[in-house]
Amino acid sequence: MHKYITRIKKLIYGEIAIIFIIILIIFITIFYNYKNNIKYVNYQKNYDNIINEIISKNNYNSTNTSYTIINQKYINIIDKTNLMPLNTLIKINNQNININDLLLKDKIEDFNNLLAKETLKKYPEFISTVILNENNRSYEITEDKITVYFSNENIIPTFNERISIDLTCSDIKNIINYNCNEVKYLEDLNQASSVPHLNKIVAITFDDGPNLKYTNEVVDILEKNKANGTFFVIGNKLTYQYKSILLNCLAKNNEIGSHTYSHKVLTKLSLDKLKNEQEFTNNNYFELTKNKITLTRPPYGKINNLVKNNINTPIIMWNVDPLDWKYKDAQKIFDNVINNVKDGSIILLHDAYKTSVEALRLILPKLYTMGYQVTTVSDLAAKKGVTLENNKVYYSFN
Ligand code: ZN
Numbered sequence: 001m002h003k004y005i006t007r008i009k010k011l012i013y014g015e016i017a018i019i020f021i022i023i024l025i026i027f028i029t030i031f032y033n034y035k036n037n038i039k040y041v042n043y044q045k046n047y048d049n050i051i052n053e054i055i056s057k058n059n060y061n062s063t064n065t066s067y068t069i070i071n072q073k074y075i076n077i078i079d080k081t082n083l084m085p086l087n088t089l090i091k092i093n094n095q096n097i098n099i100n101d102l103l104l105k106d107k108i109e110d111f112n113n114l115l116a117k118e119t120l121k122k123y124p125e126f127i128s129t130v131i132l133n134e135n136n137r138s139y140e141i142t143e144d145k146i147t148v149y150f151s152n153e154n155i156i157p158t159f160n161e162r163i164s165i166d167l168t169c170s171d172i173k174n175i176i177n178y179n180c181n182e183v184k185y186l187e188d189l190n191q192a193s194s195v196p197h198l199n200k201i202v203a204i205t206f207d208d209g210p211n212l213k214y215t216n217e218v219v220d221i222l223e224k225n226k227a228n229g230t231f232f233v234i235g236n237k238l239t240y241q242y243k244s245i246l247l248n249c250l251a252k253n254n255e256i257g258s259h260t261y262s263h264k265v266l267t268k269l270s271l272d273k274l275k276n277e278q279e280f281t282n283n284n285y286f287e288l289t290k291n292k293i294t295l296t297r298p299p300y301g302k303i304n305n306l307v308k309n310n311i312n313t314p315i316i317m318w319n320v321d322p323l324d325w326k327y328k329d330a331q332k333i334f335d336n337v338i339n340n341v342k343d344g345s346i347i348l349l350h351d352a353y354k355t356s357v358e359a360l361r362l363i364l365p366k367l368y369t370m371g372y373q374v375t376t377v378s379d380l381a382a383k384k385g386v387t388l389e390n391n392k393v394y395y396s397f398n
Contacts, residue, residue, distance in 0.1 A: 051077055051339040054088050070321055071178040074102065077142040083162045084151045084230075087138030099139055102146075105176035114172070115148060118165045122190040125224040126365040130154050131163055139375045143181045144169055145189075159369045161197045166190055192226040198373040200343040203380040205318060206351040207259055207297060210242045211247075218360060219249050225364035227374035228254050230316070232297040232352065235261030235281025243288045250289065253374035257295030257316065258285070266307045267296050274310055295377060295388075303393065314388040318348035318378050319396040324356040333359035339367055344384055344398035346377060 024158040029320055046185050049067065055062050060079035067077040072092060078084040091097050100108055122200055131150035140147040150163040166189040169180035188195060206224075209215045222229050238246070249256060260266065269277065282293050296313045308315065322336030326362045334354060337347055348364075349356050367374055381388050384397040 005089075031138070042116035047075065050075065050090070050094050052088070055079075056111070058088060060086055060087060061362070069353045070102075070141060070143070073178055073244045074141075076136065076139065079160075080139045080140075083160070084136070085138045085140065085149050087140070087149075089139065089141070099137075099146075102141070102176055104175055108346060110175045111167075111172070114167060114175075115165060118167065118171075118190040121188075122165060122192055122195065123224045124192075124365065124368055126368075127155055127159060127163065133288050137305075144170060144183045145180070146176075157366050157369050161195075165203065167317065182396050183265065193373075194313050195292045197371050198368070201369050201373045201375060201380055201383055202341055202343070202345045202347060203377045204295070204347045204349065204374050205316070206230070206233060206349050206376060207232045208263070209233050209351040210237060211351050212245070214351045214354070215245050216248060219254060221360050221364065222374075223252050224274050225368060225374070228259055228376050228379065229374070230255040230295065230377040232295075232316075233281075233285070234259050234263050235277070235284050237316070238284035238288055240288070244286075246301055250291065255295070255378055256285070256289070256291070256293075257297060257377070258282070258293045258313070260299055265300060265302045266273070266311075266330065271306065271347050273309065278311065285378050293388045309391055310391060312390050315352045315393045316346065317393060317395045318346040320345045320347040320396075322347075322349070322359070324349050324353060325357060328353055328355040330355045330358035330362060334362045334366070337363050338370075340396055341367065341370075341372070342396075343372075343378070345392070345396050346380070 001374055022299055049244065051067055054060070054077055055065055058079075060077070060395055061081040064081040065077060065079040067075055069075050070204045073148045074097070075090050075092060077088045087100070089097055089102075091101070099111070103111055119132055122128075123131070134150050134154070140149070140151045145166050147166045148167065149167045152159050152161070168185065171181070172311055204227065206215075206229055207217060209231055215231070218229070220252045231254060233246070235258065246256060258278065258281045260277040262277065264277070266277065278293075278296070285291065285293055294313055295316050296311050297316050298307060298311070301317050303315065320337055320340045322333040327333060333349075337359070341347065349360065351357070364374060375383070378388065379395070380397050386392070386397055
């Protein structure tokens, strides 16, 4: 009997011990959570102190300063008073970190490649190559994207606009070590067309080509400057050796128009000859490109009513003529263009002279920094709300 009582007692003690252990575990769990909560609450309270401290320590302008707390892990503080914002990135425990600390292991190269790709897409070469070599960057980190700001210090010609690239959540979600929000943007934030300062527009035109030596180079310079142009070609030059030049020109979103077949003064021609000037050019052009001529520029800008009424395309003149064929001096051509250009202008150059090509290398970056988008005649007309009509003469779209 005594034996059984002892056994029962042992069982009871055993259960008590188990219950005790369970209670202990519950206590520990509660205590642990409580402790964490306290930590969390304290951090919440301390954000303001931490942020205020950084704002005053770095002389940030408090009215232009904003901050984000990322996944309760990081705090990003940014002061956008200047073109190049000031920026501090810290861990929640107030330890300074840099952009690498927001990335998964070994992803810095992916991040830099993505940044380079987006930069080349948005900015012309004279800006993108300079800023990609800049170590001076700041970051605005939100739940949707990382915006990278670059200094404009070393850009020539002077560019007084904020330079920034957006890396959206969908671009970076696989390389960052925090969670971001995927937002559908209506347009690509890094398209050249989304550069806010480009609020004026001009067309650039090149006469007397195609040219074996210079046309491809001109197309290349246009592309590097996020620009497009209209090439008025001479019909009797449109032979097979120029085919790849014409196709390359069109492939890069440029436009080709007729500069007549034999570059004669149209006002001195009979009606038959005038019609031949168009027809022969149209045929040669179609043979090589399978495209039709939609614009005409009369040689020397010479027209009369007979010419006007018998050129069955819009007739495109110009209002900025730097006389590049006459001066053959890149600086002078540059000055003539820059001093006379206005919103809606049509600029005349020739892809036939080395000095005109040199001038173009100077003109396009300068126009960009002045806020001009440089495009084709048709695009300029469309963006100015003008529907081009056949037999009508256009000097500009001011
Ligand atoms: Zn000409």
